[in-house]
Amino acid sequence: MPLGTLDRSPPAFFKQGPSAISKLLLFSALSVLLMVADVRFGVTQPIRAALSVALYPVQWLALRPQQVVEFSSDYMQARDDAQTAERQARQQLLVQxxxxxxxxxxxxxxxxxxxxxxxxxxxxxxxxxxxxxxxxADPYTRKLIVDKGMTHGIKPSSPVMDEHGILGQVTRVLPLVSEVTLVTDREHSIPVLNTRTGARGVAFGEAGGAPLLELRFMATNADIDVGDLLSTSGVDGVYPPGIPVAKVTKVERRAETAFARILCEPVGHVQGARHVMILESLADKLPARPQIDKPQPLGNLKGGRR
Incomplete structure (x- = not known):
């Protein structure tokens, strides 16, 4: 073969092309340009949307094993919880x-x-x-708005309760809705009876941040302990007797005062009630209060001095 016909170029293995530094600078500048264009003009948003659509089946398949395991675990846990709740419900049903x-x-x-x-x-x-x-809406009061009003026969002063106990009473009635003042409102008071001792008292809404009641005007030597259940006494003509109201949570007996400070926690869900029952007020069923005759002046009494 003649020497002039030989290919004197180096093999492709030895061809390096542009240097590594030039490639780094080129791709760095291209990255910065793309980032600026994406921030200013959103040019990569269609690309991202297309990639997300294309990759969605892959993501869906990749998440299937994890979701199957979680579903199986949740199913087994829910089954155990349902069986436990059923046993407890059957026991409660027998007791009831x-x-x-x-x-x-x-x-x-x-x-x-x-x-x-x-x-x-x-x-x-x-x-x-x-x-x-x-x-x-008033943050300084504790009131609820319910979906029954004047058109449903609701009257002011009607007691309101849930499945656990007394919540409060209706204080304002509108045609379609009513306003309920809770027992924890600072302007609310309710006559109560200690179910353990039979002692009567009056519970007032606590003005502090926690939804509590205060049993006031109880002597420091009164027989009351933490855990005592307070129920409605029925002497006010509003609340029916015997409905749970609160449990005593704190009793402070101080020597410098004649009354103890007694805090109670309401048994009703005053902060999480969803469904309530509005009871009929007892005011219409009670007999009228007797009228007390005013004392007459001594001069008008028979035989009095003139």
Missing amino acids: AQRTGQVEQLALENRQLRELLGLRERLSTTGVMAEVLYDA
Whole structure:
């Protein structure tokens, strides 16, 4: 082969092209240009959208094993919780069935004793279910707005309760909604009875931040302990007797004052109630208050001095 026909160029293995530094500078400048263009003009947004659509099936397939494991774990946990709740519900149902029989027997005995003694029959109340719409806008009061009003037969001063106990009473009635003042409002008071000792008192809403009640005007030597249950006494003509109101959580007996400071926690869900029952007020069923004659001046009495 003639020497002039030989290819004197180096093999492709030895061809390096541009240097590494020039490539670094080129791609760095291109990256900065793309970032500035993306921030200012959003040029890469369509590319991102297209890539997200293209990669979605891959992401969906990659997440399937994890979701299957989580679903299986949640299913097993939910099944165990459901079985536990069912057992507890059956136990509570048996206890309530036993108590229902006892209550019916006690109610029969109570009615017979009242007839024997000639006492007035106990008043019965009916209720209307309502749903809590929202809390009142005033941050210094504790009130709720429910979806029952004047058109549903709601009247002012009607007691309001949930499945646990008393929540408060209706203080304002509008055509379609009503305002409920909670027992923890600082302007609210409710006569209560200690179910352990039978002592009566008056619980007021606590003005502090926590939703509590204060049992006021109780002597320092009064028989009351932490854990005592307070229920409605029924002496105010508003609340039916025997409905739970609060539990005593703190008793402070101080030597410098004649009254103890007693704080109570309401048993009703005053901060998380969704469905409530508005009871019929007892004011319309109670007999009218007797009118007390005003004392006459001594000069008008028979035989008095003139």
